[in-house]
Amino acid sequence: MGKRRKKNYYKGPDITEKYNFFENQKIITKISDYDDNGVGRGYYEDEVPILVFNSIIGEKLEIEITKIFPEKIIGRISNILISSEKRIKSNCDFFGNCTGCQWLHIEYDHQLELKKLIVKNNLEKNNLFVDEIIEKTISSDRKFYYRNHGRFTVRKNKDLEELGFVNFLSRKWTSVDHCKIMSQNINDKLKLLKNTLSGKTQVSIRGSDSSTSFLIQPKFETDLFESGQKYYQEKIFDNYYQVASPSFFQVNISQVEKIFNYLLDQAIFSENQIVIDAYCGVGTFTCLIAPYVKKIYGIEESASAIIDANINSNKFNNIYYIQGKTEDVLLDVVDEIDILLLDPPRIGCDDLVIQKINKINPRKILLISCSPENFAIDMSKLSSIGYKIQKIIPFDMFPQTHHVEVVGILELSHE
Structure with a gap:
């Protein structure tokens, strides 16, 4: 996040x-x-x-x-x-000059194996030797054209400004007119932006292939296309989400759906439960969980995200949002909590959050993270306050890259 x-x-x-x-x-x-x-x-x-x-x-x-x-x-x-037997030919003209996709040259099944290994190694660095409960990485149905958000750097190439990416090894900029992992919606917008980039240094594009909605920032002085929108609309299952320009949203919608279907298959939720969705953003998981539980609280620091979340939740009557940092407002919920969902920023949970969790003692914790390093640190901290790790599931939210999303399921130990 x-x-x-x-x-x-x-x-x-x-x-x-x-x-x-x-x-x-x-x-x-x-x-x-x-x-x-x-x-x-x-x-x-x-x-x-x-x-x-x-x-x-x-x-x-x-x-x-x-x-x-x-x-x-x-x-x-x-x-x-x-040469490795896992090597395949990259199908991207920019691979190597652009470093956004690190593993385009590696067979996809092997990418999944490597991502499980990344999760395992980080857990072991934190003295969590739980190999037997780490599941195989769940693959993405979309191996390409899955990202709904891209940030592009504008540089002058000869006499014309163009969109591109900066190579993180050489720091050299590479012009791109197409991206294999961006949504088709975003790739369509790259064509529209050509020859309109004078005076721009950065361009952010959000584009959903599910809803066809898009957002381009900053505003362009042209009638050729719409830009400068305050928000765009994304779709997960039958839920539509308004997402403001500064708000966080998951980049691979089909994998969000797989994560939630996995939780349903595990019978995590029931109609009498009270749930907290900490770091809830625009209410992504809050809205998905609401039909299956008695009551759910969403905690979010960002004011713009809370505005979006309230709009996105207007068809539910059992969702309550609290604006503030999780470490500051977690104890404001007076109900006895059955499930605590933690989906913190990449840097992980603040130590104060762990201390507050130790006071409210939710029966079950779901931890979701895009940082295996900080996921492992947080799992270790939660284990130290009496939670037993039940399952760890890597999800390939980011095919063709080394990044991986991880879900951990923990239960309060009664030993």
């Missing part, structure tokens, strides 16, 4: 200087793992990390050095000496 972790800048020793590396130098390396951005990593003399985009664990590569840092070097493949 909204808030992101601050970048960590390297402050350690210069481990590359003594090797006298130089750009365009060719060296041979074997890829042994992936870094935190899903990029293949080998090592020089078992010391210096070598990051190589478009590589796979186990491959032996001849690479050409493109960038040298005190703590690592960046290289591009000049020759694949031993």
